[in-house]
Amino acid sequence: MGPEETAKLAKAVNILGNFCGPRDIDKLTTAALEDKYHIPRVDVAVLFGGSILAGGEVFAEILKNQLAEKYIIVGGAGHTTETLRKKMAACLGRDVSSDACEAELFNEYLQEKHGLSADYLEKESTNCGNNITFLLSLLEKEKLPHDSVLMVQDATMQRRMEAGWRHHAGAGLVVNYAAYKVKVTGSEKGLVYEEEPAGMWIMDRYVDLLMGDAQRLQDTPDGYGPKGKNFIAHVDMPPMVREAFLYLQKFYGVRKANPAYAKP
Numbered sequence: 500m501g502p503e504e505t506a507k508l509a510k511a512v513n514i515l516g517n518f519c520g521p522r523d524i525d526k527l528t529t530a531a532l533e534d535k536y537h538i539p540r541v542d543v544a545v546l547f548g549g550s551i552l553a554g555g556e557v558f559a560e561i562l563k564n565q566l567a568e569k570y571i572i573v574g575g576a577g578h579t580t581e582t583l584r585k586k587m588a589a590c591l592g593r594d595v596s597s598d599a600c601e602a603e604l605f606n607e608y609l610q611e612k613h614g615l616s617a618d619y620l621e622k623e624s625t626n627c628g629n630n631i632t633f634l635l636s637l638l639e640k641e642k643l644p645h646d647s648v649l650m651v652q653d654a655t656m657q658r659r660m661e662a663g664w665r666h667h668a669g670a671g672l673v674v675n676y677a678a679y680k681v682k683v684t685g686s687e688k689g690l691v692y693e694e695e696p697a698g699m700w701i702m703d704r705y706v707d708l709l710m711g712d713a714q715r716l717q718d719t720p721d722g723y724g725p726k727g728k729n730f731i732a733h734v735d736m737p738p739m740v741r742e743a744f745l746y747l748q749k750f751y752g753v754r755k756a757n758p759a760y761a762k763p
Contacts (some may be wrong), residue, residue, distance in 0.1 A: 505685030508750065511743035512683045515709040517717070518740045520654025520677035521661075527560045527676065527744065533673050541567045541647040541674060543638065546617070547630055547660060548574020548601020550653040552586050552698025554678035555608040557651050561676075562615045569643055573621040573634050574601025578663070586698040627656055631663040647672040655677050655700075655708035658722070659716055662731035681705075706751050713744040714753045 500508075505519040525532040544567035546552045546558040562570055574580075587604045588595045591611055595604060595643065609615040626631040636647045645668070647661055652660045654677040661673050679696040683705075690702050700708065716734045718724030722732045 500689070502687075504684060505709070506688060507670045507746070509683045509685045509690055512706055514740055515655060515747070516681065516683070516705075517712050518658065518737070520559045520657045520680065520714050521675045522677050522680065523675045525556070527564055527566060528753075529564065529566065532566065532674070536647070536672060536674070538647060540565060541573060541672070542644045543567055544649040545634065545651065546572045546605060547607055547627075547656075548572060548583065548631070548680040549577060549579050549606075549627070549654040549656055550651065551583075551696065552590055552608070553604050553612060553696035554651055554653065555612070556697065557676065557678050558605070558617075559609055559613045559615055560663065561649065561651070562609070563613070567649060568657060569619070570585055570617045571621065571634065571637065572602040572605050572617045573617045573624060573630050573755075574605070575621075575623045576600050577625045582700075583698075590698070597700050610680050610750065618737055624727070627659055631667050632661065636720035640648070645671065647674070649674045651676050651678055653677070653708070654681070655712055656706065658734065659712050662716065662724075662734050665732035666730065692700060710744070710747060710751050710753050717741075 515560045524535055532538055532540065544561045544672040551632055561567065583604055584595055584599060585602055585607060591608070600622045602622050606617050607616065619637060621633050621637050622632045636655055648661055648664065648671065650673060652663070657675055660677055664673055681696060681699070682693045683690050684693055692699065714721065715723040717736055718729050718733050724733050
């Protein structure tokens with residue numbers, strides 16, 4: 500593949516990445532929340548365990564800056580968990596339990612790296628759908644207010660997580676803050692990251708995850724919106740994003756849900 504085609508690939512990947520991984524505020528500060536939403540903190544901040552390691556650093560910053568009343572980490576075992584276990588073991592410089600769930604792994608990271616801890620861990624969910632429904636069950640069980648929620652998820656899945664919340668929870672403020680922002684460029688070796696966040700996916704896996712979510716976000720018979728499987732609220736997908744997805748389909752497949760983790 501020549502440099503011109505590689506550059507087109509990189510541009511398409513970045514379009515999907517920016518769409519799938521929104522950040523609604525520029526900085527994780529009370530000033531940023533007050534400026535945009537007129538609140539000094541949210542009711543609940545949530546880290547979803549499907550994220551790469553960089554999500555742990557983002558959540559630590561949220562905790563340090565006291566941006567929420569309560570802090571929750573959500574995640575049992577799903578299709579990204581084994582990768583997280585390996586990356587976490589390398590990061591912490593020790594073995595981690597082979598059956599440790601995502602919420603436990605990220606809480607250990609916070610404790611060992613920052614001396615911090617979440618208020619609650621949700622340890623049973625296996626996918627983006629029941630990440631939300633199990634989170635809502637925890638919030639209701641503990642009688643925690645959740646009119647405003649700050650969500651941190653892997654950038655490939657952030658927009659779908661918000662759409663899942665809107666589908667199941669309805670009203671309320673959701674502040675998106677994807678775990679990372681990356682820019683992909685073309686090189687003689689193919690696609691590369693300009694800067695690589697901690698624990699970042701290999702390139703093919705990153706594109707695979709983006710393609711899977713771009714498919715799911717579409718409100719079509721094949722998507723997860725109301726006109727499809729009705730797992731998430733309607734998402735407006737700009738034509739530019741749809742075109743980038745169709746272009747990348749010439750080179751990449753679309754990830755299907757793993758039935759082992761697809762329970763509702």
